[in-house]
Amino acid sequence: MKVQVQHLRKEFGKTVAVDNISFSFGSGNVFGFVGPNGAGKTTTMRIIATLEEPTQGDVLINGISVCEEPELARRTIGYVPDTLPAHADITVHEYLDFYARAYGLKGKKRAQAVGAIEEFTNVTGIREKNIKALSKGMKQRVSLGRALVYDPDVLILDEPAAGLDPRARVELRELLMLLAERKKAILISSHILTELTEICNGVVIIERGKILETGTIDEVLKKSAPRRTVAIRLLDGQTPELLKELLQTPHVANARIVAGEIHFELSADESAACDILGELIAKKFKIIEFRQTKANLEDIFMTITKGGVQ
Numbered sequence: 001m002k003v004q005v006q007h008l009r010k011e012f013g014k015t016v017a018v019d020n021i022s023f024s025f026g027s028g029n030v031f032g033f034v035g036p037n038g039a040g041k042t043t044t045m046r047i048i049a050t051l052e053e054p055t056q057g058d059v060l061i062n063g064i065s066v067c068e069e070p071e072l073a074r075r076t077i078g079y080v081p082d083t084l085p086a087h088a089d090i091t092v093h094e095y096l097d098f099y100a101r102a103y104g105l106k107g108k109k110r111a112q113a114v115g116a117i118e119e120f121t122n123v124t125g126i127r128e129k130n131i132k133a134l135s136k137g138m139k140q141r142v143s144l145g146r147a148l149v150y151d152p153d154v155l156i157l158d159e160p161a162a163g164l165d166p167r168a169r170v171e172l173r174e175l176l177m178l179l180a181e182r183k184k185a186i187l188i189s190s191h192i193l194t195e196l197t198e199i200c201n202g203v204v205i206i207e208r209g210k211i212l213e214t215g216t217i218d219e220v221l222k223k224s225a226p227r228r229t230v231a232i233r234l235l236d237g238q239t240p241e242l243l244k245e246l247l248q249t250p251h252v253a254n255a256r257i258v259a260g261e262i263h264f265e266l267s268a269d270e271s272a273a274c275d276i277l278g279e280l281i282a283k284k285f286k287i288i289e290f291r292q293t294k295a296n297l298e299d300i301f302m303t304i305t306k307g308g309v310q
Contacts, residue, residue: 001027001062001076001153001185003048008057010043010209017043019209020057025187025202027153030180032196033189034297035206036305041189042082044206045156048187049079061154078147082159084131084139092134092142093118093127096149103150113149121145121175137168144175155179157188161195173199193298203297207305220300228266229293230273231258235286242285249276263293 003025010018018040025031033041046052048059050070059066059073066073087095096117100110118124121141126134131142140160147155157176161169169192177199180186190196196203203220205213213220234242239257246255246264251272255264266273270292277290 001183002060003154003185003187004060005044005048006058006060008044008047008059009055010040010047010052011055016209018047018054021206021209021211022057023204023211023214025185027183027185028180029201030176030186030188030199032193032200032203032297033187033206034191034193034196034203034301039206040209041206042158045079045158045187045189048154049077049156050074051079075150076153078150078152078155080140080143080147080155080157080160082162084143087131090131091128092123092131095131095142096145099146100149105150113151117145117149120148122171136163137165137171140164140168140172144172148179153183153185155184155186155188157186159189159191161190161192169195193301194296197296197298200297205301205304212304213300217297221296228270228273230264230266230276231289231291231293232262232264232280232287233260233289234262235288238285242280245280245283245285249279252276261289 005021005023008018008021009016021040021044033045035041043052047054048066050066050073053067061073061076064073064076090098093114096114097110100114105113118127121144123138123141123145126138131139134142144157144160161172164172173195176186176188180199188196188200197217200217202216203214204211205220213223215223232242239260239262243255243257243262246252246262251266251268253265253267255262266276273292277287280287
């Protein structure tokens with residue numbers, strides 16, 4: 001299964017919400033879709049899910065055009081919006097069963113599908129509860145269950161972790177990793193970028209309707225943060241003296257104190273880091289930790305975006 005976004009553009013009057021963007025992702029991959037508020041993420045996701053028509057461009061789901069054959073494309077797409085409507089008088093089971101019927105599942109097959117999804121999303125214990133009475137986390141589970149009830153190959157999730165408590169976010173992350181193992185193609189938007197780094201194979205960074213970076217996580221991190229960042233923790237109060245020493249050391253840049261540690265950027269290879277460590281120990285600095293830190297999506301996001309909106 002492959003999703004190809006091709007030269008997508010969406011205009012609302014004089015506002016260009018999405019401006020000629022192209023990217024792709026496929027089965028077994030979780031792609032993060034990140035950008036400031038108003039960057040065009042939700043509009044793009046709604047176009048992929050066939051809920052909006054683009055002004056120009058197209059999206060192909062395994063070669064099926066969402067513009068020319070939206071009904072056929074919908075059979076392969078599960079869409080999770082940022083909020084689940086607060087239905088006034090329907091239980092969790094009734095809600096999932098209704099959508100299973102809407103997707104054309106019948107009889108025993110429908111009952112089995114609904115039961116399997118209730119178990120997978122862990123809502124079996126609340127299946128008779130009214131949706132309106134559920135917590136945000138439980139509503140997100142139900143929303144995910146609705147999107148999965150007919151076993152789509154593509155999942156589009158718009159801010160699914162927004163408002164969830166830490167445990168609910170961890171559980172959602174585990175569900176998404178299981179779905180990727182089952183060869184689903186997943187596109188997820190989120191502002192919790194440190195968590196996306198842990199689960200995503202690739203990323204699309206968008207601002208003001210334009211793509212700034214796209215590729216695998218490693219590719220984007222290497223391209224946007226080519227220098228290594230090293231952190232040093234000392235045993236006693238030698239931090240100011242060490243900082244002064246590092247400022248005079250070759251291949252060291254941007255040395256600063258961060259939460260009691262010293263961080264600096266290394267513009268050379270790892271052997272240079274070994275040499276620096278050896279020299280500092282020889283000069284009697286009591287180093288208890290010397291480690292290379294890895295940039296994450298939050299670091300890259302802050303580096304390449306400017307916070308602009310349309």
